[in-house]
Amino acid sequence: MTLPVDRLTDPAVRAFVTALNANDQTAFLETLAPGATMSDDGSDRDLGEWTEKEIFASRGHMEIESEKGGGLDLVARFRNDTWGEMKTRWHFVVEGGKISRFETGQA
Template identity: 65%
Template sequence: MFCQEAVVIDPAQLSDPAVRAFVTAVNAGDPTAFRDVLTPDVTMSDDGSDRDVTEWTEREIFSAGGHMAVDSEVDGGRSLVVDFRNDTWGEMRTAWRFDVTPDGHVRRFETGQA
């Protein structure tokens, strides 16, 4: 049986600058840089349910060592397939979609199982 290893996209090569900054901040464990890429009224959903962004990101990303290994991007870099891992859940294949303002801030992101 032939097994092909997935090629991970370097976050520095992501097409959309706001999404690039989002992924870079997550992978660096940098909540300040993460907040800087978001609008003040950012919203998000996880598996179709809206969540509190601050609480969710602290629990799922920053306190749990969250990391995004990007497998693919479409829609100008605003839709990603990611192998996301954290210390709580391990690794899972996820889809991420981003709504970005004209001035380059994420106003909404959605994630869920891919």
């Protein structure tokens, strides 16, 4: 069973997933705080390079399975044209209504 994106608790996380699923890079970047950072499987990555490769150039998409921590922790089936589909975990740090960091990896 999936959780509809419009029912995600945290507004910044909801906007992030909505923009990601729409492949809307402009809206996606608007969800991020200046200087935002991210990690993938425990390794810090260049946010711009990673999002271009893993989300926008490869048509990334998230189907949310569950949320915890006030909506800042998600488990999702993430798929893209490069890797196919995998179960992933996402953790978000939100400051001032913008995402200042997100961490993802296989669940």
